[in-house]
Amino acid sequence: MELSQRIKNITPSQTLAITAKSRDLKAQGVDVISLSAGEPDFNTPDEIIEKTYEALKAGQTKYTSASGITELKEAIIEKMKRDNGLDYELSEVFVGTGAKHVLYNLFQATLDPGDEVLIPTPYWVSYTEQVKLAEGNPVIMETDESTSFKITPEIIDRHVTDRTRMLLLNSPSNPSGMVYTEEELRSLAEYLEKTDIVVVADEIYETLVYDHPHISIASFSDKMKSNTLIVNGVSKSHSMTGWRIGYVCGDSDVVKGMTALSSHSTSNPATPSQWAALAAYNMDPSYLEEYNRTFKERRDKAYENLMEIPYIDCIKPEGAFYLFPNFAECARQCGFDGVDAFVEAVLEEVHVAAVPGSGFGSPDNIRLSYSLSIEDMTEALDRIRKFVEQHSKGV
Ligand SMILES: Cc1ncc(COP(=O)(O)O)c(C=O)c1O
Missing domain, CATH: 3.40.640.10 (Type I PLP-dependent aspartate aminotransferase-like (Major domain))
Structure with a gap:
C-alpha cells in the first residue's frame, strides 16, 4: 500500500535497527556482545515495582x-x-x-x-x-x-x-x-x-x-x-x-x-x-548516587581500553553512558570504505554490535555504549582491538 509523503521523508531509527540485528544474531546462538544499548542494563528498582503494584491494587487503573x-x-x-x-x-x-x-x-x-x-x-x-x-x-x-x-x-x-x-x-x-x-x-x-x-x-x-x-x-x-x-x-x-x-x-x-x-x-x-x-x-536519592558510581567506573575502564585501539581519537566523555570515538582513520587503515562498513564487518567477524555515527550526523564516529558489565565491555573492546590489528596489517 502507498505510504504518505510524510512517512517516506523520515529515516527509521538506526539505533533500534542495530539492536534488532544483534538480537537476531544472538537468537541464532552467536556470542554477540552488544555495545549498542541505549538504556541502563539494571532492572527498575524493586521499590518502584512494589509501589506500582500497590497503586494498581488500590485502583489506579x-x-x-x-x-x-x-x-x-x-x-x-x-x-x-x-x-x-x-x-x-x-x-x-x-x-x-x-x-x-x-x-x-x-x-x-x-x-x-x-x-x-x-x-x-x-x-x-x-x-x-x-x-x-x-x-x-x-x-x-x-x-x-x-x-x-x-x-x-x-x-x-x-x-x-x-x-x-x-x-x-x-x-x-x-x-x-x-x-x-x-x-x-x-x-x-x-x-x-x-x-x-x-x-x-x-x-x-x-x-x-x-x-x-x-x-x-x-x-x-x-x-x-x-x-x-x-x-x-x-x-x-x-x-x-x-x-x-x-x-x-x-x-x-x-x-x-x-x-x-x-x-x-x-x-x-x-x-x-x-x-x-x-x-x-x-525514592531515597542515594540510589542515584550508587548508580552514578557504577557508570563512572565503567566509563573510566571503557575509555582506558578504548584508547588501546590504534588509529582512533576520542574525547573523554563526562556524562551519559556512551563513548563516541572517531574511527575514520582506523577504518581507512583497515581497508574499509568508511566507518559504516567497518561497523558491519566488526559485527559479522568478531560479533560486537555498535552504532555507526552516520545516524547521528557524524559519519566518522561510532557510538559505543558502556551500559553493560565491565567484563563484557572489556571483552568487546578487546575483540575490536584485535580486529583492527589484524585488518590493518596488510594495508
Ligand atoms: C537524548 C535522548 N533524548 C530522549 C530520549 C527518549 O527517552 P525516552 O525513553 O524517555 O522516550 C532518549 C532515549 O534514548 C535520548 O537518548
Missing part, C-alpha cells in the same frame, strides 16, 4: 488527565526546584509517554511549516525526524572533537536566519557523552537572551554526570527560563525505559497545546507508569 496526574506533576515540580533551582506551576508541566513522545508533541505543538530548528551534531537520531514530521526544517550545526562536540555563540550565530525558531541542546549528550560546563552554558545563555530563540533542553541524562555537575541553561535568568522548554524523564535516571514516562517543564501555552494534541492521540501516559514514576521521585 483508569484514565487520568491527558497531561498526567497531579501527584506526579507535583513531584516533578519538587525535583526541578531541588535539583535545578527552577520553580514551575502545575500548568507548566506536561507528562507524556516517554521523553521521545514529549519531544514529538512539543515540535507538533510549536512549529509551523518552514520553521527552522538548530540541531548540533552529533544529535540524537529522533530530533531531525521529529522536526521534519512537524514540517519544520532541521538546520544542522556541525561539531567535532576539536570543540569536544560543543557549540558556541559564534557557531549558533552563523546558522541563525529570520526563520530560526528553536535550538536543541542535549547535555549530557547522546551520543557524544559531552557535558557543557557552567561557563560554556553561561556564554550560550548570554547570546540566546538577546534573541527569541526557544531552547529545547533535553536533560534526560542529567543524573549521569561524572566530572562536573549538570546545570540547566534555564537557570541563568528569568528570560532564559521563559524561553526554555526542559525535557526530562525517568527512563535513564531510574532504569525505567519500558515504563514510558517523560515530561516537559516550561511555557504554559505550549503545555496546553501539547495536552490538546495528546487528548486526541495517546490520551494520558499509562496510569500505572505514572504511579511508578512518582515512586521513583519519592
Whole structure:
C-alpha cells in the first residue's frame, strides 16, 4: 500500500535497527556482545515495582488527565526546584509517554511549516525526524572533537536566519557523552537572551554526570527560563525505559497545546507508569548516587581500553553512558570504505554490535555504549582491538 509523503521523508531509527540485528544474531546462538544499548542494563528498582503494584491494587487503573496526574506533576515540580533551582506551576508541566513522545508533541505543538530548528551534531537520531514530521526544517550545526562536540555563540550565530525558531541542546549528550560546563552554558545563555530563540533542553541524562555537575541553561535568568522548554524523564535516571514516562517543564501555552494534541492521540501516559514514576521521585536519592558510581567506573575502564585501539581519537566523555570515538582513520587503515562498513564487518567477524555515527550526523564516529558489565565491555573492546590489528596489517 502507498505510504504518505510524510512517512517516506523520515529515516527509521538506526539505533533500534542495530539492536534488532544483534538480537537476531544472538537468537541464532552467536556470542554477540552488544555495545549498542541505549538504556541502563539494571532492572527498575524493586521499590518502584512494589509501589506500582500497590497503586494498581488500590485502583489506579483508569484514565487520568491527558497531561498526567497531579501527584506526579507535583513531584516533578519538587525535583526541578531541588535539583535545578527552577520553580514551575502545575500548568507548566506536561507528562507524556516517554521523553521521545514529549519531544514529538512539543515540535507538533510549536512549529509551523518552514520553521527552522538548530540541531548540533552529533544529535540524537529522533530530533531531525521529529522536526521534519512537524514540517519544520532541521538546520544542522556541525561539531567535532576539536570543540569536544560543543557549540558556541559564534557557531549558533552563523546558522541563525529570520526563520530560526528553536535550538536543541542535549547535555549530557547522546551520543557524544559531552557535558557543557557552567561557563560554556553561561556564554550560550548570554547570546540566546538577546534573541527569541526557544531552547529545547533535553536533560534526560542529567543524573549521569561524572566530572562536573549538570546545570540547566534555564537557570541563568528569568528570560532564559521563559524561553526554555526542559525535557526530562525517568527512563535513564531510574532504569525505567519500558515504563514510558517523560515530561516537559516550561511555557504554559505550549503545555496546553501539547495536552490538546495528546487528548486526541495517546490520551494520558499509562496510569500505572505514572504511579511508578512518582515512586521513583519519592525514592531515597542515594540510589542515584550508587548508580552514578557504577557508570563512572565503567566509563573510566571503557575509555582506558578504548584508547588501546590504534588509529582512533576520542574525547573523554563526562556524562551519559556512551563513548563516541572517531574511527575514520582506523577504518581507512583497515581497508574499509568508511566507518559504516567497518561497523558491519566488526559485527559479522568478531560479533560486537555498535552504532555507526552516520545516524547521528557524524559519519566518522561510532557510538559505543558502556551500559553493560565491565567484563563484557572489556571483552568487546578487546575483540575490536584485535580486529583492527589484524585488518590493518596488510594495508
Ligand atoms: C537524548 C535522548 N533524548 C530522549 C530520549 C527518549 O527517552 P525516552 O525513553 O524517555 O522516550 C532518549 C532515549 O534514548 C535520548 O537518548
